[in-house]
Amino acid sequence: MKKMKKLVVVMLVLSLIVAMVGCSSAPSGDSQGGAGGDQEKYVIRAGIGLNDQHPQFKGLEVFKEYVERESNGRIEVQLFHSSQLGDDIQMMEALQLGSQEVTCPSSAPITSIDKRFMIFDLPFLFPTEEVASDFVDGPLGQELLDGLEEHGLVGLAYWENGYRHLTNNVREVQTPADMNGLKIRTMENQVHLDFFRALGANPTPMPFGELFTAMQQGVVDGQENPVPTIYLQNYPEVQKYTTLTGHVYSPFVLLMSKIFWDGLPADLQEVVEDGALVARDEQRRISREYTEELTEGLREAGMTVTELTPEQQRAFQEATSSTVEKFRNEIGAEYVEEVLAEIERLSNR
Numbered sequence: 587m588k589k590m591k592k593l594v595v596v597m598l599v600l601s602l603i604v605a606m607v608g609c610s611s612a613p614s615g616d617s618q619g620g621a622g623g624d625q626e627k628y629v630i631r632a633g634i635g636l637n638d639q640h641p642q643f644k645g646l647e648v649f650k651e652y653v654e655r656e657s658n659g660r661i662e663v664q665l666f667h668s669s670q671l672g673d674d675i676q677m678m679e680a681l682q683l684g685s686q687e688v689t690c691p692s693s694a695p696i697t698s699i700d701k702r703f704m705i706f707d708l709p710f711l712f713p714t715e716e717v718a719s720d721f722v723d724g725p726l727g728q729e730l731l732d733g734l735e736e737h738g739l740v741g742l743a744y745w746e747n748g749y750r751h752l753t754n755n756v757r758e759v760q761t762p763a764d765m766n767g768l769k770i771r772t773m774e775n776q777v778h779l780d781f782f783r784a785l786g787a788n789p790t791p792m793p794f795g796e797l798f799t800a801m802q803q804g805v806v807d808g809q810e811n812p813v814p815t816i817y818l819q820n821y822p823e824v825q826k827y828t829t830l831t832g833h834v835y836s837p838f839v840l841l842m843s844k845i846f847w848d849g850l851p852a853d854l855q856e857v858v859e860d861g862a863l864v865a866r867d868e869q870r871r872i873s874r875e876y877t878e879e880l881t882e883g884l885r886e887a888g889m890t891v892t893e894l895t896p897e898q899q900r901a902f903q904e905a906t907s908s909t910v911e912k913f914r915n916e917i918g919a920e921y922v923e924e925v926l927a928e929i930e931r932l933s934n935r
């Protein structure tokens with residue numbers, strides 16, 4: 587019931603935004619019913635949950651510049667950050683309804699649409715970022731993107747969020763036992779919940795936009811996100827300890843509303859597709875650069891940053907192997923085998 591109410595409010599707000607945007611940037615009028623529609627102007631509203639300092643936003647800036655230039659101004663891209671248009675799940679719903687054009691959630695909330703995306707939530711799956719990006723850019727990654735079309739979404743590309751690490755405010759975490767009783771915010775995702783339960787923590791799913799305040803007010807003890815997010819969202823202000831667990835690599839997925847996509851002329855679809863890939867490469871470069879620089883930044887900002895030895899990391903892996911077993915069947919054992927074989931192949935190249 588509460589969820590319904592929330593949805594209604596969100597839809598009202600969205601339709602208001604649509605009305606406002608519609609007034610301020612309506613097509614210039616020269617395209618009325620234009621056969622071929624090649625004079626028509628299009629507006630892409632791209633919204634994300636992170637702030638404008640994050641590599642994801644930098645990627646969107648590259649996308650905007652490319653698309654506006656290559657479309658000769660026929661497409662205007664407007665950028666919204668910090669959950670201004672809603673959280674990941676709300677924005678995906680807006681795309682499905684056609685009331686927003688682009689968003690870029692983590693893969694984790696997409697599991698509510700297609701549970702095969704849960705493969706990205708399996709702990710300790712990808713040995714390196716390179717293997718991860720080769721996997722997502724390869725045939726299995728593409729197959730997942732293609733599957734979104736029947737759900738009203740066009741998957742344009744995978745961008746990088748990076749390996750996720752744990753922060754908390756209670757104690758330095760070095761072993762699974764140190765997790766005992768910690769109240770950890772997770773993404774809204776079954777695999778993550780199970781993973782943290784297996785470690786003896788007390789996981790609480792919550793939209794990203796509510797997280798900072800939740801940590802500030804002590805509603806949760808900690809959270810897990812990649813280094814750029816921990817640093818750039820100012821978590822050192824409210825968190826004392828970072829452990830570089832690297833437990834999950836969950837990519838970003840750049841999504842476009844299928845309704846909007848279907849209304850774009852083919853030449854502009856191509857511009858959008860190319861822009862998503864050009865921006866992807868730059869976004870990954872920035873993300874990796876920031877990850878390196880900002881790990882030290884966390885120390886400078888006063889956090890205790892703990893690196894795990896390979897044995898310590900293995901202890902986390904073993905403590906959570908039940909999660910892999912459980913979701914292997916939930917996702918589809920055969921499919922998971924195929925994924926594991928492909929990762930193995932890419933790792934040994």
Ligand code: TF8
Nearest residue numbers: 635636690691692773794811
């Ligand atoms: C999370 C994710 C987020 C992203 C972003 C809001 O912890 O890592 O940072 O999904 O789009 O919720």
